[in-house]
Amino acid sequence: KMTVKAVKMSCTTPNVYTKVPDGGWGWTVAFAFFFVEALTYGIIKSFGVFFNDLMESFDETNSRISWIISICVFVQTFTAPLSTILSNRFGHRFVVMAGGVLISTGVVTASFARNVVDMYVTIGVISGLGYCLSFLPTVTILSQYFDKRRSLVTAVASTGECFAVFSFAPAITALKEQIGWRYSLLSVGVLQLSIVVCGSLLRPIIIKEQEEVKAQPPEEPTETKYMLENEQTRTSIESIDSGVEITTSPSNVPGNAKAEHKSEEPKEHIQTLVGNKSTPAEPKTKLLDFSVMRDCSFICYAFFGLFATVGFFAPSLYIIPMSLSLGIGKDHSAYILSAMAIAEVFGRISAGWVLNRKPIRKIYIELICVVLLSVALFAFPFASEFWGLMTCSIFFGFMLGTVAGTHIPLLAEDDVVGIAKMSSAAGVYVFIQSLAGLAGPPLAGVLVDTTQNYSSVFYSCAAGMVLGAVFLSLVRPCKVGLCHRQQQCAEEGVMEVVLDLPEDFIDMDIAKAENSGKGCE
DSSP states (O other): OOOBOSOOOSTTSOEEESSOOSSTTHHHHHHHHHHHHHHTHHHHHHGGGGHHHHHHHHTOOHHHHHHHHHHHHHHHHHTHHHHHHHHHHHOHHHHHHHHHHHHHHHHHHHTTOSSHHHHIIIIIIIIHHHHHHHHHHHHHHHHHHOSTTHHHHHHHHTTHHHHHHHHHHHHHHHHHHHHHHHHHHHHHHHHGGGHHHHHHTOOOEEEOOOOOOOSSOOOOOHHHHHHHHHHHHHHHHHHHHHTOOOOSOGGGSTTOTHHHHHHHHHHHHHHHHHHHHHSOOOOOOOSSOGGGGGOHHHHHHHHHHHHHTHHHHHHHHHHHHHHHHTTOOHHHHHHHHHHHHHHHHHHHHHHHHHHTSSSOOHHHHHHHHHHHHHHHHHHGGGOOSHHHHHHHHHHHHHHHHHHHTTTTGGGGSTTTTOGGGHHHHHHHHHHHHHHHHHHHHHHHHHHHHHHSOTHHHHHHHHHHHHHHHHHHTTHHHHHHHHHHHHHHHHHHHHHHHHHHSOTTHHHHHHHHHHHHHHHHO
8 A cells, every 4th residue: 555654744745655645635636737727728718808908008919918918928938948957956846836926926917018029028028937837837747736637636736727717717807897997907917926825835855765674694695696606616526525414504514613703794795785775865856857859749849839839829819700700799709618618628638648548649639530520620711600709619618628638648548658767758848839829829810910811820820730649649759769769779679688798607506516515625
């Protein structure tokens, strides 16, 4: 059974387990992750309700307003390695709390902005850095608390983003009618300060295998063991020649009373050597391990994330402007975004439930979901009225939930990098996503300004998702090929060691025993 070896004094002390608990304080971490998701990605996806207000207040084009979220997403993903380094150096709790302060500061300051450039700095840079410091350490430490239930728990906890979009979009829309967009944005910034409370709940976790305490003396070193076996071989051969049974125990040798004292000294020396070998110096933990970049399967998975990110944010940002362009009212447009969020909740839970079943190849399930998500994006341009757009949004939301809630936790699977390199791999993976996060929304804005049609946005997102599916399909073949090559190298190394051994090494010991027996005669 799993045992907790550390005394739980408060939520500031680390949890020490003999194996991954799959629960325990992990449920509190999952609760915190739910609200961190709601106050980070939930707010980012709900930012579309401010688009028309910002264009009117600052007299800017759609593409220039799109740069606000684009810079925010870029900074969030580009600084992911920094988040990993700070988490390994100062701990996840401190980093997430600092991120919450930065998010709140940026959004509150943005409510006093006088031009779009001020929004670039406040929401884009300051809050973007805070989003990175808050989200990535939370999902990383949650993955460390769970093993068998990891996919299901992460998927359910990540629904906080969906509930936030479902509730924030109509609430902010109604609030703007009462107090205006500036005070509404100020209220959102104050609410995001609660991320600090969520960060304080992230207790560190340490996994240490339980040491078995045995009463018998420690096992002798290999060299000493082989020496004793050779001695026994010579003794048994001598006993056959002389017809007398002799043992190797010093107490059985006549006139050797001192041998007992002499035999104790090397035994103590052997125990000291064994004790030193059992407690080797722990290697220093790397703040950021870039060795994952040599893994072909991870590279393919990173390219999947790069192209898939193009389709993650743009639809949520442009669904309300698109519905308004089709003559749908503001209230009904907000309902479409809320329906997308509800469908995403069911998508995340369904994906977690499916991926939690064993045996199952999770990477293939992810590939099927990405292909269906591409189909959903291609369907948007064919919607021309409220119910058609509602249907496409529900389908897109469900498929987005299956992908968005699982693509980062899947890094912990052996098909990609494994749980040991999860922290560094997540930092590098999200860093590579930053390029798409920077280019996605502005590219969509340029397409809208050029074509005067929102359909081009969804076509570009669908094209990126298809490219992501191509690279995702290569992850498993690359991993299998790499493991096969490593196994071949290991087998070749074993064969070389066996071939290097002398063919007559057993005969040599027997010959020595026969010579010593003749000498005694």
